[in-house]
Amino acid sequence: MPDYLVFGSCLRSELPFPELAEARDHEPRWNLRLAALEPSDDDEVLSDSYLSSSCHIRISRRKGMLRYSHSCGGTFEISPDGRDIVFDAGQAADTNTARTDLVARLLLMYADHERVTWLHGSAAQIGGTAIAFLGPSGAGKSTLALALARAGAMHICDDILPIEAGEHPVVWPSDRTIRLNDDSRTRLASQTGAVRRESDGKFVVTHCSLENDDGRTKGCTDPRVELAALYLLAPPTDGAGEVAQNGTTRRLIPPTAAMPLLIQHMRLGAVIGVEYPARAMQQLGAILARVPVFELSVPRDWTRLGDAVRQLSEWHAHSNTAATELRESA
Numbered sequence: 001m002p003d004y005l006v007f008g009s010c011l012r013s014e015l016p017f018p019e020l021a022e023a024r025d026h027e028p029r030w031n032l033r034l035a036a037l038e039p040s041d042d043d044e045v046l047s048d049s050y051l052s053s054s055c056h057i058r059i060s061r062r063k064g065m066l067r068y069s070h071s072c073g074g075t076f077e078i079s080p081d082g083r084d085i086v087f088d089a090g091q092a093a094d095t096n097t098a099r100t101d102l103v104a105r106l107l108l109m110y111a112d113h114e115r116v117t118w119l120h121g122s123a124a125q126i127g128g129t130a131i132a133f134l135g136p137s138g139a140g141k142s143t144l145a146l147a148l149a150r151a152g153a154m155h156i157c158d159d160i161l162p163i164e165a166g167e168h169p170v171v172w173p174s175d176r177t178i179r180l181n182d183d184s185r186t187r188l189a190s191q192t193g194a195v196r197r198e199s200d201g202k203f204v205v206t207h208c209s210l211e212n213d214d215g216r217t218k219g220c221t222d223p224r225v226e227l228a229a230l231y232l233l234a235p236p237t238d239g240a241g242e243v244a245q246n247g248t249t250r251r252l253i254p255p256t257a258a259m260p261l262l263i264q265h266m267r268l269g270a271v272i273g274v275e276y277p278a279r280a281m282q283q284l285g286a287i288l289a290r291v292p293v294f295e296l297s298v299p300r301d302w303t304r305l306g307d308a309v310r311q312l313s314e315w316h317a318h319s320n321t322a323a324t325e326l327r328e329s330a
Contacts, residue, residue, distance in 0.1 A: 073097030
């Protein structure tokens with residue numbers, strides 16, 4: 001079976017994942033095989049929710065096995081330790097939904113929660129350190145990270161932002177894909193083929209399919225990069241802050257005020273243990289003690305995106321020095 005890199009670990013899978021990078025010489029943390037599953041009418045139902053009139057998700061448990069059933073995407077059954085997974089496509093006509101569910105929901109549930117906080121965001125490396133963007137869907141996280149990569153930075157992760165707490169918090173790669181709205185793909189990746197288009201309309205492209213204008217592919221490696229700053233995306237305002245002539249502004253947020261804001265951007269798996277919230281709060285506190293958080297306002301104007309990229313690059317041109325100075329100022 002092919003091996004894939006995801007969330008810093010290895011997935012061995014009979015279900016192909018063309019969007020994931022292949023893993024070599026990695027011991028698999030997860031093993032996925034294809035098989036028919038028995039009916040689950042007597043299972044303990046943990047949750048049952050409708051996504052639309054035709055699609056619903058049911059999470060149930062039987063004999064320690066967790067079952068995740070998506071009426072439009074198939075069913076996964078997961079062993080108690082999370083390592084062995086069986087997928088039954090059933091009547092699903094399209095397994096793309098299943099691929100998304102496995103990576104964005106199920107594997108995330110069994111990923112490393114001891115050291116890593118999982119947020120909804122994107123990150124890019126400028127020089128020797130990383131900057132990350134957080135915000136609601138459509139705020140521009142993916143666009144900014146990709147625009148920085150097109151300007152010479154290295155793309156690290158999109159949509160799922162793993163941060164390892166420590167003396168110097170580190171950003172991990174996630175699944176090496178970027179999810180772009182149609183306008184962002186047209187302007188920043190028009191020559192790049194998409195692996196697929198998801199149900200929300202976003203196009204999925206891979207790191208290794210994206211090339212800078214100089215022809216060098218960036219982001220195909222497995223970087224774990226020290227985090228220099230977190231940016232919470234906000235609409236442009238006239239409030240006080242560090243203002244650039246191009247209209248891009250940033251305002252430092254005190255750690256006590258940043259904590260509840262970051263909590264809103266935490267990514268959770270389908271089912272999370274009762275100990276997770278307390279541990280996640282401790283990890284966020286450790287991150288905020290070391291990494292400054294800014295509110296970032298960028299004009300919603302494609303003609304000024306280049307100015308925003310240049311401003312961010314200027315702020316972090318000397319990343320290692322800047323990281324120290326920003327921590328001290330925070």
